[in-house]
Amino acid sequence: MWALRRASIPLRSQGFSIRTSRACCAKLEIPSSCIEEDKAGVLESPQEAYDRWLYLKRFYHTEHASSKFSVGRCSFSSQAGAKSSGEEDDLEDGFSELETTSGVQANQDSNGADESDDELISGPELSDEDVEEPSQNELELSDIETDPIEKKSSRRAQSELFKAIMAAPGLSIHTALDKWLEEGHDLSRAEISLAMLNLRKRRMYGRALQLSEWLEAKKQLDFVERDYASRLDLISKVRGLQRAESYIEKIPKSFRGEVIYRTLLANCVADNNVKKAEVVFNKMKDLDFPITSFSCNQLLLLYKRLDKKKIADVLLLMEKESVKPTLFTYKILIDTKGQSNDITGMDQIVETMKAEGIEPDINTLAIIARHYASGGLTEKAEAVLKEMEGDNLKDRFACRLLLPLYAQLGKADDVRRVWKICESNPWLEECMAAIEAWGRLKKIEEAEAVFDIMSKMGKKLSSKHYSVLLKVYASQKMLTKGKDLIKRMGESGCRIGPLTWDALVKLYVEAGEVEKADSILHKATQQNQMRPMFSSFMAIMEQYAKRGDIHNAEKMFHRMRQSGYVARLRQFQTLIQAYINAKAPAYGIRERMKADNIFPNKTLAAQLAQVDAFRRTAMSDLLD
Template sequence: MAWKLVGRVVAQIANSRSRSYYTSRTKKLSLYSKISPLGNPNTSIAPELDDWVYKGNKVRVGELQRIVRDLRKRRRFAQALEVSEWMNKNGVCIFSPVEHAVHLDLIGKVQGFQYAESYFDSLKDQDKTDKTYGALLNCYVRQRQVEKALSQFQKMKELGFVSSPLTYNDVMCLYTNIGQHGKVPDVLTEMKENKILPDNFSYRICITSYGRRSNVAEMDRILKEMESQPHISMDWNTYSVVANFYIKAGCMGKAIDALRKSEERLDNKDGTGYNHLISLYAQLGNKNEVLRIWELEKTSCKRCLNRDFTTVLESLVKLSEMDEAEKILKEWESSGNCYDVSIPNSIIIGYTEKGLYEKAEAMLEDLQNTGKVTTPNSWTMVAGGYLHKGEMEKALRCLKTGLSLNIDNKGWKPNPKVISDILRWIVDNGTVTDAENLVSTLRSVVPVNRQMYHALIKTYIREGKEVNELLELMKKDNIDENEETREIVQMRKP
């Protein structure tokens, strides 16, 4: 199979005049269209690739490279690595230093820097260029391997591989990642001394280093220097970063000015910038600007994604503008976007934070009644709210619903305080059935513990039932009787 595969692929490449991504105006099935929907990170891509070639379909280098780029962009790194490995193993193309650098970066992301080192060591000397050295440096930076990163940086300088801002930016990111913000400006200074022009990212990292230390004066100085550079095209992101630090420093006038400059430079097709502005105006407490930018985003972008709705809803909830949030939730419901439980959850969280537990529960019930997914955490959050109000029956009802949903939320654990408070209430007010049902449901979520057994024993005693079987079950669950257990048992009427 492997040799047939290689033969087919090589023949197809030899017969192809172009390595560009193949497109067709017809709705013909493409390799990309088969791989793109396989979003589960545990799904293997190699069988799809093998099957595609086995069925006689063409495989073009450009298309595979596009698939790798797309998977990386969507953070599906394991699958991107698998495609890259398949290309290399099956001789689809001879890897240049660029392909090796991409492959090495993916290995670092998926398997760790040690495996990236091994791959780098296995490369031929002609493939150990600034690209592959830089990719390994990036792996060290990402995993905060300070000594290895700085050693790699020194080697690159000695080899003459530091001719662009990229390498210096990596070192500045390293210091940022480990919280040594004071060392970042020194790297920028060294870069300029070596006649390497900083790029937008270089300046933005340095601005961040001063912002994190609340040094507004130096942040202003770097910003003015950046604005004065003829090779720099000021972008919305830089002004957004600056505005955020101004807000934190209490410089509201400067923050508003930076936000205006950021808005002037927005990419009308990308909602990311609008989302940043919406969040920052929410930090300023400016509801009108939040809504104005939202309307601008809807007009400018082709369509608003779920992430865009999430941003504006969370911002309005933060501003306690629940009526406006409800209007936008209705916009989302009619948008045709796929269902995302986190979007209505934004409103539900807002309701609970403001004590509107009935409205939160009503929304959860409405979602369930229309076949929509809800999360156990949402229900137990509302249960906690009812507990705060002393409405124990409602709290128990919501907790039970939340626990019943746990089957689809493996790893979720209920709030221990909510469990503890409801168990105490059942001891005094609930029935044996209430206690048994709750403890039975809890068993499927968290390990049974002494508190649960004590609640059962107390409820049994209150209703005049024997507790000997309970005590035996308690032993089977490896929970020994302690002094408190014995005191509870002695509460039985003679």
């Protein structure tokens, strides 16, 4: 049994604090800790507390009524539980597996999407395993922009206004919109909403913002709160959080409701900005907005990526405010447990979810199967995959999830079986999944055959589709084939964006040409307004660190900062490793970490000891 001690661990932020119970638990990487209460007796062990707490049940008892349990204004601060967790492998994870919709149409509609020049992506970067699909934030904003009836009809419709916007030459669409208006075309809210939805599906946020600004300037739409929220979201994605915050002041006070601040919070989370997210959350508390599952899920998602120790604070807040966990809440907890290799704990969360009447959807099952496979539990993974398949694999949406999962298990026959179901009339997303699966199985010819099928489907391929095969070549160090594919992309007129840059960088890094990868990324950053992915910078920085090349490692660290990426534990770990490999002291590194609010875990503390210029050893003591 763990010893339980009482202490005060306030979460300070903006003058407010949370006073509540905290239980210690190593399994979910919640800080070792304590319980604070006002004259309340804790009547159960820490392990019992954790078991009940993790599964979102009450984990404390008081001798008297709940009024004896004093809770102040709840707020979160980046200082609270600030020590980062020991596992940072998921830091570049955009978490798209937890943010997907069970519908297929969103994928089909966006199959022909391209990485346009005006897509100034400032949302979360995508990791190697990510699938580019609407996030929970994006889906919520689609609900804001589109009425339910409109949204239902829009699933298979494509806006004429959207087609006119897509046909507009150059980056500005104002001329095309003026012409549309002069010709007397429909500019109803339904048509506008449909155009916005199509632009968002294709991540064409620059054009969507221009449309929103034009509508207001031409007084073609009476703006309501959802329109202002949509504009705020687009400004954040295109121009950054600071400009988005400034825009809020321009919104009429009567429309500055919970939806506005919730939208800003979601974008802070998308940008992995812990400080701003916590400030916005506290602002919502100050304005007496209700605490919703959406806002809590955003914090859980953020802390899952960057500071798992704070997850307990959010869960306790949800319980105290009677905020019911949603399917998305459970997905985050399931994935967090899986990444911590706590399969037993993951299974218990799944059981609790079902006990609460929430059945796992197909994406949740995919997450569970992936963690079983990673943990070597092949039989359990296969059982989940069979559950996903159902009877004769009637749900085609499952195919794109099943293909890479069977490949992860090394089941080439099952990959081939599932692909045959799709092969006669494949969707682009299924082709991409099949290419990834064959690549993982090192069956390059099969991956190339699927790519040929995809290229002959009559739809223009985007850089997203080319990047899948490019990553396969990178993983197999097939530089020549990668270069040929890049030439093919150029000949097809395909526009290149962050996804392609990332694949290119990894292609050259795997081939040992780190300087070339660095040069490509540098040119891409200078020539385009789009921000490279976090993983692109890290792939190069890690190679410099292995070489002990301090100068270039520091250069990459600085360039990431210039690109707007907030400092993370993993960046400092990589940078310090460069100093270790160079056998050089890192002067002032602790102060730099402190300035960025980064606190070392055990691994990083050991690294810091090795680069401490003033550390004393047995030999130095003898010489002194």
